[in-house]
Amino acid sequence: MKRLIAVFILALPALAQQEGQLSLSGTVVNAKTGEPIRRALVSAVRFGARREEIQQQGGVPGAIQPIRLTTFTDSGGVFHFTGLPTGQYSVTAQKPEFTVDFSGGPAKPIDLSSSTNGLSVKLSPLGVITGTVTDQDGLPLRSVNVFALSSQVQDGLRQVRSDRNVTTDDRGAYRFWSLPPGKYYVKAAGISGESFQFVGDAAPTFSGESFAPVYFGGTHELVAATPLEIGPGTEARADISLKVEAGFGVSGSVLNFVPRHEIKFELLSGAEDVSATRVAINNETGRFSIPSVVPGSYVLRATQGNSTAEAPVTVRSSGVDGVVMTLAAPVQIAVTTRFTNKPPEIQPPAIQADDDDDLNGALGSCIAILRPSVRSGVRPYLFSAPPENPGGDAMIPEVPPGNYGVTIQCFGAYARSATSGTQDFGSDPVLAVSPGVAPPAIQIVATYGGGSINGKLRADPTLSPGNVTVILVPQFSSPAGLRVTQVLPDPGNPNQLQFQFQGLAPGAYSAWAFANADIEYRSADFLRALSGGTAVQVDESGVKDLTLNGVAH
Numbered sequence: 304m305k306r307l308i309a310v311f312i313l314a315l316p317a318l319a320q321q322e323g324q325l326s327l328s329g330t331v332v333n334a335k336t337g338e339p340i341r342r343a344l345v346s347a348v349r350f351g352a353r354r355e356e357i358q359q360q361g362g363v364p365g366a367i368q369p370i371r372l373t374t375f376t377d378s379g380g381v382f383h384f385t386g387l388p389t390g391q392y393s394v395t396a397q398k399p400e401f402t403v404d405f406s407g408g409p410a411k412p413i414d415l416s417s418s419t420n421g422l423s424v425k426l427s428p429l430g431v432i433t434g435t436v437t438d439q440d441g442l443p444l445r446s447v448n449v450f451a452l453s454s455q456v457q458d459g460l461r462q463v464r465s466d467r468n469v470t471t472d473d474r475g476a477y478r479f480w481s482l483p484p485g486k487y488y489v490k491a492a493g494i495s496g497e498s499f500q501f502v503g504d505a506a507p508t509f510s511g512e513s514f515a516p517v518y519f520g521g522t523h524e525l526v527a528a529t530p531l532e533i534g535p536g537t538e539a540r541a542d543i544s545l546k547v548e549a550g551f552g553v554s555g556s557v558l559n560f561v562p563r564h565e566i567k568f569e570l571l572s573g574a575e576d577v578s579a580t581r582v583a584i585n586n587e588t589g590r591f592s593i594p595s596v597v598p599g600s601y602v603l604r605a606t607q608g609n610s611t612a613e614a615p616v617t618v619r620s621s622g623v624d625g626v627v628m629t630l631a632a633p634v635q636i637a638v639t640t641r642f643t644n645k646p647p648e649i650q651p652p653a654i655q656a657d658d659d660d661d662l663n664g665a666l667g668s669c670i671a672i673l674r675p676s677v678r679s680g681v682r683p684y685l686f687s688a689p690p691e692n693p694g695g696d697a698m699i700p701e702v703p704p705g706n707y708g709v710t711i712q713c714f715g716a717y718a719r720s721a722t723s724g725t726q727d728f729g730s731d732p733v734l735a736v737s738p739g740v741a742p743p744a745i746q747i748v749a750t751y752g753g754g755s756i757n758g759k760l761r762a763d764p765t766l767s768p769g770n771v772t773v774i775l776v777p778q779f780s781s782p783a784g785l786r787v788t789q790v791l792p793d794p795g796n797p798n799q800l801q802f803q804f805q806g807l808a809p810g811a812y813s814a815w816a817f818a819n820a821d822i823e824y825r826s827a828d829f830l831r832a833l834s835g836g837t838a839v840q841v842d843e844s845g846v847k848d849l850t851l852n853g854v855a856h
Contacts, residue, residue, distance in 0.1 A: 325415055328383040329422025331376050331396045334404040335536040339380025340426060343398040347372045349390040349415075382424075389416050394424060400481050401426035404535070430482040430533035434519070434541040435475045436491050443475025444545060446495045451479045452488045454525065457683050459787065459825035460674060463525060463574075470495040486530045489541040492516035494581050494595075513550025513595035516577050517543055524575070550595030551618050555626025557589040557605050558612075569604040570596065570616075574676060577601070609633055611704050611738050631739020636699040638687040640669045640747040643719065647751060667715045671745045673699060673707040673734065674825065687745075689714070704738040708825065709745070710784040717753035717808040721782035722746050729780035747782070753806040754841035758849040760790055760800040760816050768792055771816055771854060773802050774824050776833070778811040787824060790816070809843045818854040 520529030813836035
């Protein structure tokens with residue numbers, strides 16, 4: 304009897320584990336300072352189930368639901384979970400003004416077979432940017448819009464995004480908080496205040512002072528601005544001085560609008576938005592007034608829903624009146640393709656686009672790709688879907704006004720020419736789309752077939768293939784423009800990378816490999832600055848071998 308009791312007592316720990324008597328505890332700490340973080344929300348999640356649990360449910364894995372538990376840390380940053388069964392757990396924490404710490408790599412799951420204490424969960428503090436905005440006499444300016452901008456290259460074009468905006472207080476001070484690590488540009492532009500909508504004669508009165516937008520560093524352009532590197536827990540300071548001067552009014556009328564619905568105004572100087580935020584507009588008549596604009600040449604844009612209007616405005620030593628803007632919906636652009644030869648009787652499988660993996664099309668079709676200049680609220684590119692039948696018509700829908708770089712991409716073929724009216728995209732690839740005015744159809748002339756390049760790259764074996772971009776630039780007028788691809792490891796030679804281009808128009812090309820994937824290869828200035836490169840002559844059909852020795856940085 305005593306022996307049986309002893310066996311039962313020895314079995315109690317195992318029984319407790321099966322019934323969920325394990326505990327898991329630890330501390331959430333600041334990854335930068337090591338200090339505990341109070342009131343952090345901690346989650347413990349177990350996915351899947353143990354084999355015996357599945358057997359108890361008739362062998363159906365889905366019958367066992369995941370375990371999800373949450374708790375808050377105490378004043379010492381300590382958390383504690385009890386009543387847990389064995390299994391693999393993922394433990395995470397979150398707290399306002401903190402983010403997950405990835406400095407040690409992704410968190411590994413915890414294999415809980417016995418109670419575990421002393422677990423450390425790290426959170427990285429987010430960054431802060433503070434500063435003051437003053438005038439040329441050093442006096443503080445209140446109600447100034449201040450923006451935190453980030454810049455990154457997408458599809459070979461630099462895109463600028465406004466991550467945060469605040470306004471200065473009565474001391475001219477501002478503060479951005481909870482900024483994820485990264486590079487930021489700080490810009491002061493315009494006086495705060497949305498468009499003021501009114502009816503009748505109740506127009507507001509605004510101050511006549513104004514200023515040109517200024518970046519931290521004292522420049523008016525992003526390319527010359529001083530960036531701020533924000534790391535975990537970084538607190539940076541960016542003071543900005545503005546030249547306040549007398550502004551002049553810009554007024555006019557918006558036509559074709561929906562009464563009593565918001566209309567947004569933007570005042571653009573090149574690609575820069577100078578923030579025409581204080582605008583008074585009569586919701587019944589469409590009359591608007593922008594009280595304070597510094598001298599210069601601008602494009603005034605009005606937007607209501609998906610309708611847009613634009614008008615050029617030049618402000619000199621007096622105000623501008625009589626600006627008429629007619630709102631119009633986005634336009635559709637027709638795309639037609641004509642082939643110069645017959646398709647091959649046996650067609651190889653459709654290939655993926657080199658530089659736009661999600662623009663796959665049917666073999667023997669061509670698409671037109673429109674890449675807009677830097678603008679908020681516009682997708683990185685717009686394109687025509689491949690037509691159902693080779694050589695058929697297609698359409699690019701919902702094209703907002705603006706300037707677009709046009710390239711033609713074909714599948715199992717190459718573009719010989721592409722035009723819109725009298726414009727030849729081979730020599731002039733920028734298409735201007737006016738509000739409400741659809742340009743002439745894009746007409747593509749293509750040929751089935753095309754040449755190919757099988758390439759090899761001799762590079763440092765420690766180089767990650769994902770960071771290498773190969774660009775192929777035609778040395779002749781081509782509506783296809785440059786081609787871009789990524790490299791892959793060569794299975795037969797670990798010290799060598801490989802790449803491929805297909806569907807190439809015959810002619811002379813130059814190729815470069817770049818170790819930095821974050822390059823502005825669609826910038827005209829970038830292409831003009833390129834030198835050297837490896838030359839290759841592509842024929843009408845057939846395959847050329849190409850070897851690149853090293854990469855550019």
